[in-house]
Amino acid sequence: DTEVTQTPKHLVMGMTNKKSLKCEQHMGHRAMYWYKQKAKKPPELMFVYSYEKLSINESVPSRFSPECPNSSLLNLHLHALQPEDSALYLCASSQVGSLAGSTDTQYFGPGTRLTVL
Amino acid sequence: GNSVTQMEGPVTLSEEAFLTINCTYTATGYPSLFWYVQYPGEGLQLLLKATKADDKGSNKGFEATYRKETTSFHLEKGSVQVSDSAVYFCALLNSGNTPLVFGKGTRLSVIA
Numbered sequence: 001d002t003e004v005t006q007t008p009k010h011l012v013m014g015m016t017n018k019k020s021l022k023c024e025q026h027m028g029h030r031a032m033y034w035y036k037q038k039a040k041k042p043p044e045l046m047f048v049y050s051y052e053k054l055s056i057n058e059s060v061p062s063r064f065s066p067e068c069p070n071s072s073l074l075n076l077h078l079h080a081l082q083p084e085d086s087a088l089y090l091c092a093s094s095q096v097g098s099l100a101g102s103t104d105t106q107y108f109g110p111g112t113r114l115t116v117l
Numbered sequence: 118g119n120s121v122t123q124m125e126g127p128v129t130l131s132e133e134a135f136l137t138i139n140c141t142y143t144a145t146g147y148p149s150l151f152w153y154v155q156y157p158g159e160g161l162q163l164l165l166k167a168t169k170a171d172d173k174g175s176n177k178g179f180e181a182t183y184r185k186e187t188t189s190f191h192l193e194k195g196s197v198q199v200s201d202s203a204v205y206f207c208a209l210l211n212s213g214n215t216p217l218v219f220g221k222g223t224r225l226s227v228i229a
Contacts, residue, residue, distance in 0.1 A: 006160075040222070040224075041221070041222070042206055042219035042220065042221060042222055043161065043219060045216045045217070048216070056216070058216075088160075090160055090161065092161075105149075105151065105163060105166055106163075106210075106217055107163060108153070108160045108161040108162070108163075109160050110159055110160040111159070111160040113158075
């Protein structure tokens, strides 16, 4: 099974709201990723967690706050977002992150489509 | 650095036509290469992969061969279906402290 699940599927929020995106995998993967994808563009890497530790933060604004409570779960906490943050947010996982010298396949979830009003 | 170049499309084909989507890459060492597919309104699905030179990845009638001499990983399918309409991303992953690198994506529309 190569399934990554994400909730919610759709989210609409105001600029003053606080919300969270959730991602879960049960493949025993130890690396998890958040990507942001704008329309007609490839995904852009935001964060990488390796063995539940944040290993890459691609200069993402602090209004995005990732959390990895355990090896199966990854959250993205959102606060004071801007309309330009509206996008598809994708979670992915792999057995071992590329920081460990691995080229393991990344498996993606279905995404959360976020709209910021 | 690492980069991927793929034909941007859009590509429009009739059902049962032959498909080729070109992908070339620049990388040091021996990266792994991937094709991901994104159907409308969905996330990315791994379509196929190859981890070393001359490997052929295949899935659902799609094929791609890792050609180190031409630094290419072209996607092919002999007979496309309407259900193949999607955006296809070529991607590269090199070992070490490097992220997954995507091409810009190619939109394929198959008409009946």
